[in-house]
Structure formats: C-alpha cells, structure tokens
Amino acid sequence: MISGAQMEVYKVAQEFSLGDDFTYGAGVTLKGRSGIEHKFDLLLTSKEDEHNRIAVLQDISEDLISDIMEFNAISRDCGIQLKAISTDRELNRSELNLARVCNISIVRKDYEKTTSSIFGIKKFDEDVGRLVKKGSVYMISGAPGTGKTAICSQFLVDGAKKGERGMIILTDRKGRDFISQVETFSYGFKSYYKNGAIEVLEISDRIMKLKANVSKEYPSMIGYVRTLTNQIKTLVAEYEVTRLVVDPITPLILGDSDFLNLFFRALSVPQIYLMVTSGIGKSDVSVFGIEQFFVSGLIKLEDEGEESEVKKASVVKMNGGGYNANPFLFRITSKGIVPYEEDDSKNAGPLFNQVIL
Numbered sequence: 581m582i583s584g585a586q587m588e589v590y591k592v593a594q595e596f597s598l599g600d601d602f603t604y605g606a607g608v609t610l611k612g613r614s615g616i617e618h619k620f621d622l623l624l625t626s627k628e629d630e631h632n633r634i635a636v637l638q639d640i641s642e643d644l645i646s647d648i649m650e651f652n653a654i655s656r657d658c659g660i661q662l663k664a665i666s667t668d669r670e671l672n673r674s675e676l677n678l679a680r681v682c683n684i685s686i687v688r689k690d691y692e693k694t695t696s697s698i699f700g701i702k703k704f705d706e707d708v709g710r711l712v713k714k715g716s717v718y719m720i721s722g723a724p725g726t727g728k729t730a731i732c733s734q735f736l737v738d739g740a741k742k743g744e745r746g747m748i749i750l751t752d753r754k755g756r757d758f759i760s761q762v763e764t765f766s767y768g769f770k771s772y773y774k775n776g777a778i779e780v781l782e783i784s785d786r787i788m789k790l791k792a793n794v795s796k797e798y799p800s801m802i803g804y805v806r807t808l809t810n811q812i813k814t815l816v817a818e819y820e821v822t823r824l825v826v827d828p829i830t831p832l833i834l835g836d837s838d839f840l841n842l843f844f845r846a847l848s849v850p851q852i853y854l855m856v857t858s859g860i861g862k863s864d865v866s867v868f869g870i871e872q873f874f875v876s877g878l879i880k881l882e883d884e885g886e887e888s889e890v891k892k893a894s895v896v897k898m899n900g901g902g903y904n905a906n907p908f909l910f911r912i913t914s915k916g917i918v919p920y921e922e923d924d925s926k927n928a929g930p931l932f933n934q935v936i937l
Contacts, residue, residue, distance in 0.1 A: 588638075588687075592624060592664050594900065595687050596634055596850050597715035597876075601627045612657030620654075622666070634662040636687075644675050652682040662850055676743055680820060683851055685714070698853065699731060700738030700767070701917045704879075707904040708895055712877065714822075715850040716899070719829070719872065721858040721865050722881030727891050727912050728857040731881075732825040733762050733769050734916050735855055739823040740772040746823040747779040747815065751831040755780045767916045779819050783831070787811075794834060801839050808832065809846040822852050829856035835868030844874040865896055872897060884909055890920055 589604050608623040622636035635658075637651045648665070655663050664685040665671075671679065671686060679686060698709045712718060720728050736746035750758055758780060762769040772778045787808060794804045816824060826832070833843055847854065862869030865880050872878045877898040884890040893908045909920035 588666055589622070589624065591687050592622070592634060592636055592666060594713055595664060595685055596624075596662055597713050597848070603627060610658045612654065613659065614657050616657065618654040618658060631659075632662070633660050634664060635660045637663070637665045637684075638667075640665065640667060644671070645678060648675065648678050648682060648684065652684065673743065680743075680822070685851065697738055697742075698735065700734040700741075701731065703908050703910075703919055704731075704893070704917075707908070708877065708879075708898050711898050711900040711903060712853060713900065714853055715848050716876035717844050717848055717854050717856060717874075718877040718879075719856050719858055719866070719875045720879045720881065721860060721872075723860055723883070725888070726881035726883060727893075727910070727917060728881060729758070729761065729827055730765070730912050730917055731879075732827055732855050732857060733765065734767060735853075736778050736823055736825060737767050737769050737772060739853070740768075740777040744822040745777055745779070745820050746772075746825070747781065747819060747821045748825040748827055749781045749783065749812070750827055751783045752828060755782050764914060765916050766914050779821070781815070788831070791832065791834075794839075796836060796838075798838070801834075801836075801842060805839075805843050805846050809843070812847065813849060816849055816852060824849075824852050824854045826854075826856045828858055829871075830858055830867045833868075833871070835862075835870065837870055837873075840868075840871060840874045876900070 593602060602624050604622065604624045606622050607619060609617050609619045610623075611617050620635050621638035624634040624636070626632035635651070635655045637647065640647050651663065651665075655661075661683070663683065664687050665679060666687045668688065676686070697705050698712045699705055720731055722728055732748065736748060739746045748758075759770070759773065762773075769778065773780060790804055790807060794800050812824075815821070833840060856875075858866050858871060861867035863872075864882075865872050865878060875897070878896040880894045880896050882892050882894075884892045889911060891910050891912065893910065895903050895905055910917050911920055912918075
C-alpha cells in the first residue's frame, strides 16, 4: 500500500509530468550560488537529467506569504526553476497570486479526490479531469462544427473562474470572428476576455512564411520549431498564462514524424495546461494521421449519426491511468456543452395546441 508521503511525492511528479523515472529525498540540503546552504522539505530529481529538479515546500506557517518569498529565493539561489507547495488547505487570493508570480504550483494533499475540474464540463472532468496534467499536450479533434472551439473556450473559462490566466492562439481565423462566436455563449467568456483574464491572439504571416521554408532536414526543422515555440513560451511568461489553447494546431505543423516529435516536445511547458485542436484528414482523428502518437491525450468529436445537432465525444487516448472510454453525447447550446440527457431544449415544444374542429 502506498503511504500518504509517497502519494504526495507521486502527485508532485504527476503535476510536472516527471514520469516514474525519478529520485526524491526529504530534508535535502543544497549549497546555493551565494555559498549558503539551504534545506528543502522535499526534492525530486529526474534520472534522465539531474538538472531537472523540483523543490517542494511542505511545512507552511500561518504567514504563508513570507514562506513563499523565502522558498522562492532559496530555490533561485540553488538554480531550481520548478517549484511546488504541497498543502491540504485552501490558499487565499493574495497567497495564490504570489505563488503564481513566483511560478510555484499548488499541489493538493486531498488524496481521496478523484476528479479535477479542467474543462468545466462535468462529464469530461469526471472521466479524464484527474489525468490531464501540466506540461503535457492534449488534442481535441473532429470535423468542423463538432465543438472543438466550444470545449476549449470552456476550458479557458474554467481556469479564469479559479484565478488562472488563459490564452488562445488562433491560426486560421480573425480574432473578431472568434470573439463574435464565443459571445453567443452565456458561460462568461466575454467578461473574462474584457477584464484580461483570457487573452486572444492571432497568428502572424511571418510565422507562416517561416513554415513554408522548412525542409525535412533536421537543422531546418529545429530552427523553425525553436523560433515558434520560443515565441509562444515568451507570451506565456509575459502574460503569466497557466492555460493555453492553439486552435487549430494544423497550420503550424508538418506531417513528418520527426518534426511532430520535436515540435510537441518543445511546445510542452511544465507550468501550463495545453490544449490543441485538429481537424481530420488522413485518419478519423487527425489531419496527417500521426499526430495522436505525439500527444498525451486525444478526445475525438463527431456528429452522432444523421442528427447533426447531437455530438459525440470519445476518449481515444489518455496517458496516466484508466479512464471511461464510453462515448459522451452532448449538444452545443447557448450554455456551452450540455450533456444530451440533461438538455431540456431537445424536448421543448409548444405549451398550447390549437384546437381544430
């Protein structure tokens, strides 16, 4: 049986997508650049890269603001960029804001919790919410009109409701067209966009020209990938984003396995949730037919039979544990994604019938 302490370690490892190949120690002492020795409550280290370390603050006092500032300072002195606070209490707004500014993740100790609100859609969150991790790339694919953008919009709003900043990068449409579309939903995207909790960006022609010059030669691919992903990471840091959507991803990529492997690995950012969307083409789950092999999870959307108003979502892939593979039927309404069985509009009809003699 896994102890509470071990479970805490694994929760931190999952938070940063560290996998299973790592070591950890409690009460670890490191000498900083200043020459001063610092003691960390918990330290996880990747076996693949010993410089990939995660410092964890466990013993917090009533003055958590001071704890965070000191923890951030000693982590920086020791050259540790990945940081987390493991706690079983709710942090107030000031504490959460400071943790976010210091790029510190919050890992909950509530081990009995089996679901996690990620999409803001109850069924999705129950089925796969706990498996969606920061630092990994997840794809939502489907034909036009199946709900890809609607789901990603709710994903951003779910984060905004918790004080997390979100960003969507549009690659095939104008921002004003997107805003006009999401304004029809009543779950609050417009207000969060207006107050700056969600940023909307369009792709520039310059990046498309860069892509046009990419060959299958590795130096050419890596140059393009670095240029593109570095700009995205700069935006994420500048706007302090913790949730990112690229809609759709297809205009930015090439249908080459080496390229996709390089691209998705470079696109991953340890501190953010990342969703990308894709149309369908060579396969029924992606445009090039191979993208699904390079992401950590894939949800496929499609119309349910001939009734195009009813949509179906199926989890094709989700790393990290078991999940419910049964299809989920839903409709896209003014409230957003609504489970088909809970959608009252499908049974709507007139209250009064004309009497004809």
